[in-house]
Amino acid sequence: MSVPLFGPVPLTLQVLFVLLAGLVLGARLGALSVVAYLVVGLVAPVYAQGTSGLGALAGPAGGYLFGFVVAAYIVGTLTERWDPRTFWPLLGIALAGLVPIYAIGAAWLAWQLHTTALEPVVWGGVVQFIPGDVAKAVLAALAARALVSLPLGLRAPARPR
Amino acid sequence: MRMAIAQYYPRASPIHRLDPRCKVVAVAALVVGLFLRSSFAALAVYGLVAVAGLLLSGVPLGWVARGLRPVVWLLVLTFVVQLLFAPGPAFYTLGPLHLSLRGLAIAGYLSLRLVVLVVASLLLTLTTPPIALTDALAWLSRPLRRLRVPTEELALMVTIALRFIPTLMQEIDTIMKAQRARGASFTRGGPLRRARALVPVLVPLFILSFRRADELALAMEARCYLPGAPRTRLHPLHAHRRDAVVLVLVAALVVLAELI
Numbered sequence: 340m341s342v343p344l345f346g347p348v349p350l351t352l353q354v355l356f357v358l359l360a361g362l363v364l365g366a367r368l369g370a371l372s373v374v375a376y377l378v379v380g381l382v383a384p385v386y387a388q389g390t391s392g393l394g395a396l397a398g399p400a401g402g403y404l405f406g407f408v409v410a411a412y413i414v415g416t417l418t419e420r421w422d423p424r425t426f427w428p429l430l431g432i433a434l435a436g437l438v439p440i441y442a443i444g445a446a447w448l449a450w451q452l453h454t455t456a457l458e459p460v461v462w463g464g465v466v467q468f469i470p471g472d473v474a475k476a477v478l479a480a481l482a483a484r485a486l487v488s489l490p491l492g493l494r495a496p497a498r499p500r
Numbered sequence: 501m502r503m504a505i506a507q508y509y510p511r512a513s514p515i516h517r518l519d520p521r522c523k524v525v526a527v528a529a530l531v532v533g534l535f536l537r538s539s540f541a542a543l544a545v546y547g548l549v550a551v552a553g554l555l556l557s558g559v560p561l562g563w564v565a566r567g568l569r570p571v572v573w574l575l576v577l578t579f580v581v582q583l584l585f586a587p588g589p590a591f592y593t594l595g596p597l598h599l600s601l602r603g604l605a606i607a608g609y610l611s612l613r614l615v616v617l618v619v620a621s622l623l624l625t626l627t628t629p630p631i632a633l634t635d636a637l638a639w640l641s642r643p644l645r646r647l648r649v650p651t652e653e654l655a656l657m658v659t660i661a662l663r664f665i666p667t668l669m670q671e672i673d674t675i676m677k678a679q680r681a682r683g684a685s686f687t688r689g690g691p692l693r694r695a696r697a698l699v700p701v702l703v704p705l706f707i708l709s710f711r712r713a714d715e716l717a718l719a720m721e722a723r724c725y726l727p728g729a730p731r732t733r734l735h736p737l738h739a740h741r742r743d744a745v746v747l748v749l750v751a752a753l754v755v756l757a758e759l760i
Contacts, residue, residue, distance in 0.1 A: 359702075359706075363706070374654070375654060375657040375658060375661065376661075378637070378654055378657075378658050379658050379661045379662065381633070381637060382625065382628075382630040382631075382633040382634050382637070382658065382662070383507070383625070383630045383662055383665075384507050384567075384625070385665070387570070388569075388570035390567075390570045390571070390618075391507065391621075391625050392621035392622065392624060392625050393527060393528065393531050393617075393620075393621040393624070394531075394617045394618040394619075394620065394621030394622065395618075395621070397531050397535070397617060397621075398571065398574065398614055398617055398618065399574045399577075399578070399614065400574060448577075451610070452577070452578055452581045452582070452610060453582070453606055453610060454581045454582065454585060456581060456585035458585070459577070459580055459581045459584070459585060460581070463577045463580070463581075464577075470691065471691070474691045474692055474694075474695040475695070477692065477695055477696075478695040478696070478698055478699065478702070481695075481696065481699045482698075482699050482702040482703055482706070485699060485703045486703060486706055486707075489703075489707070491706075491707065491710055
């Protein structure tokens with residue numbers, strides 16, 4: 340899903356919601372909701388820039404989509420283990436969640452472009468996304484911090500110290 | 501704020517009339533075929549199948565081109581990678597750049613393959629309503645239930661998501677207007693400041709979504725919804741002779757493409 344917030348360039352909020360899914364829902368539900376998102380994308384244009392379908396999943400950028408599932412699972416697992424409620428731990432986990440997205444996304448990209456040249460894949464497939472994704476990780480951490488402090492039944496209450 | 505949730509282009513064409521399950525299988529076969537064999541001849545066969553389907557479907561080509569726009573940067577990246585970094589004799593040297601002939605051929609092949617791939621999968625979403633497509637996917641993935649994959653539940657989640665995406669977009673719009681009325685700005689400052697400005701949008705959005713989900717679950721339980729129970733449909737899927745014909749034809753073309 341992308342929302343035209345930042346002028347003409349659409350800001351895709353995929354990464355934001357993938358990270359939030361893990362931070363808020365945990366490993367199992369977080370990954371399941373991202374799988375559901377991928378299935379929705381098979382029938383309706385909800386991937387980045389209104390793409391959809393098998394073409395997007397099997398195409399060069401499909402690795403990022405598969406990476407999202409792993410990212411939500413890893414973020415969810417770390418969240419469940421450490422139960423972070425403050426900004427910096429939440430941000431650290433969110434940033435860790437970017438790693439599988441880039442790793443799987445760039446590896447898939449290199450495979451689909453039939454190349455072993457590292458520079459273009461790293462620049463075109465990872466580096467150009469980093470500034471925006473870090474901003475989204477910050478946003479995810481801020482939103483998650485606000486959400487876990489609310490009585491929504493998201494997490495077990497904090498243990499008394 | 502408006503959002504076209506489906507790419508579906510309603511029309512009474514032979515492609516639209518096909519059983520959605522048949523279309524899913526046919527397109528999946530094309531996609532798998534495209535990746536199994538790397539040759540221009542096979543690509544030509546698949547390209548012709550996709551173009552023939554497109555012409556039969558009567559979807560305006562401009563509509564299709566819109567679906568192709570997002571892959572432009574991938575095409576550019578493909579050419580950059582292959583032209584500048586592929587090994588092989590250079591046909592043109594410009595300063596430190598060696599444009600390789602083999603790279604050009606590979607880039608051409610990969611780009612055409614991507615275009616055929618996207619057109620084939622667009623053919624599916626352009627000619628089938630999302631709900632019919634969801635039903636088809638649920639039916640086709642039924643064997644996965646043996647592996648304890650919750651296919652019916654996933655189909656339900658997709659149906660609910662499709663129903664609620666416009667609602668959520670509306671909700672985001674309302675929340676943003678409400679926060680603007682309180683003096684919030686979403687366009688001021690650098691990226692980090694703008695990201696921070698979205699927190700007061702995201703938090704109410706999540707709270708509203710969770711509340712909506714609880715209400716929906718309660719409403720479904722009140723109507724005795726049981727996950728995984730045998731279920732009938734308002735619009736059952738019907739396969740016809742023409743679907744069988746299309747499947748045989750596609751199978752024959754895939755075999756042809758893999759052999760030549």
